[in-house]
Amino acid sequence: MQVSRVRFAFMQLSAQLLQQSQLKVTNARKVAIHFFEKEERPVDVEEILFHLRKHKLATDRATVYRMIDTFLDRGIITRLEFGEGKYRYELAGSDHHHLVCENCGRVEDISDCGIEAWEKKIKQKKHFLVKHHSLEFFGICKSCQ
Amino acid sequence: MQVSRVRFAFMQLSAQLLQQSQLKVTNARKVAIHFFEKEERPVDVEEILFHLRKHKLATDRATVYRMIDTFLDRGIITRLEFGEGKYRYELAGSDHHHLVCENCGRVEDISDCGIEAWEKKIKQKKHFLVKHHSLEFFGICKSCQ
DNA sequence: TTACTTGCAAAGGCTTTGCATCGCC
DNA sequence: GGCGATGCAAAGCCTTTGCAAGTAA
Numbered sequence: 001m002q003v004s005r006v007r008f009a010f011m012q013l014s015a016q017l018l019q020q021s022q023l024k025v026t027n028a029r030k031v032a033i034h035f036f037e038k039e040e041r042p043v044d045v046e047e048i049l050f051h052l053r054k055h056k057l058a059t060d061r062a063t064v065y066r067m068i069d070t071f072l073d074r075g076i077i078t079r080l081e082f083g084e085g086k087y088r089y090e091l092a093g094s095d096h097h098h099l100v101c102e103n104c105g106r107v108e109d110i111s112d113c114g115i116e117a118w119e120k121k122i123k124q125k126k127h128f129l130v131k132h133h134s135l136e137f138f139g140i141c142k143s144c145q
Numbered sequence: 146m147q148v149s150r151v152r153f154a155f156m157q158l159s160a161q162l163l164q165q166s167q168l169k170v171t172n173a174r175k176v177a178i179h180f181f182e183k184e185e186r187p188v189d190v191e192e193i194l195f196h197l198r199k200h201k202l203a204t205d206r207a208t209v210y211r212m213i214d215t216f217l218d219r220g221i222i223t224r225l226e227f228g229e230g231k232y233r234y235e236l237a238g239s240d241h242h243h244l245v246c247e248n249c250g251r252v253e254d255i256s257d258c259g260i261e262a263w264e265k266k267i268k269q270k271k272h273f274l275v276k277h278h279s280l281e282f283f284g285i286c287k288s289c290q
Numbered sequence: 291t292t293a294c295t296t297g298c299a300a301a302g303g304c305t306t307t308g309c310a311t312c313g314c315c
Numbered sequence: 316g317g318c319g320a321t322g323c324a325a326a327g328c329c330t331t332t333g334c335a336a337g338t339a340a
Binding site: 207 | 293296297298305
């Protein structure tokens with residue numbers, strides 16, 4: 001079930017988004033969604049846990065994983081991999097990709113990847129129906145050069 | 146017999162490749178490289194192990210991981226992730242990407258992704274120096290539709 | 291011989307699961 | 316109250332590592 005994020009862009013996402021997704025509103029979930037909102041780079045489970053701790057929430061690691069599972073299922077967040085042996089997550093919504101600096105780890109967004117043209121071509125030539133794709137660039141960022 | 150001659154030729158290639166890379170030529174390495182050569186889809190550690198067993202090699206799992214590490218280091222293979230919670234590997238060389246069927250798991254190659262133009266643009270606009278990139282498409286293949 | 295390679299065993303990191311309890315609606 | 320959410324503990328995968336023994340060059 002997919003929920004529009006744009007609609008909440010200028011108000012408090014968390015509670016409304018949870019309700020709209022037919023999920024119970026708990027502290028951990030609110031704070032976690034708020035964290036996704038404010039973070040600029042895709043976050044991992046450890047960082048979510050750390051943020052919850054900062055808000056005096058002793059949420060269990062298993063709960064975080066289950067939360068992520070639920071959010072993924074509802075289309076609230078998307079999963080990414082940067083070759084670290086773990087997943088990262090960010091709020092779903094805009095079709096964008098990342099420049100990952102292999103030196104300092106900073107992540108910059110790039111948008112408008114224009115890959116829809118590709119997907120059409122793939123459908124025509126290969127008869128393969130693209131559901132989603134991953135596109136990330138790895139290298140050295142401006143300040144690390 | 147023709148088949149075994151072909152295979153012998155393959156093994157020679159494996160040995161040559163290893164020597165070029167200044168690696169000692171061992172049975173496990175030869176057979177593994179042969180496996181990478183003959184496989185059409187990126188393989189995981191389990192599949193490499195299984196192939197080694199078929200060739201009566203009781204190679205340890207740790208050895209396979211170390212082999213992979215060495216091959217990656219020498220640029221013989223490249224590492225891929227398809228969101229499975231594990232890595233896959235394939236012979237390095239051509240710049241191509243994959244159509245991964247989420248139903249049957251089949252992997253098809255697509256080439257000429259024309260992303261070099263992108264990398265130039267990224268360098269100009271963001272001053273980010275791209276070293277490598279990942280691009281995979283996930284969806285439903287022709288025969289699964 | 292010498293340095294690289296391997297086997298074995300253990301551990302490490304990330305993620306999932308079973309089950310009883312808790313708490314939002 | 317009911318059903319979904321959570322905590323706790325354990326286990327499941329994938330991968331890495333230390334060390335001693337083996338082996339290609």
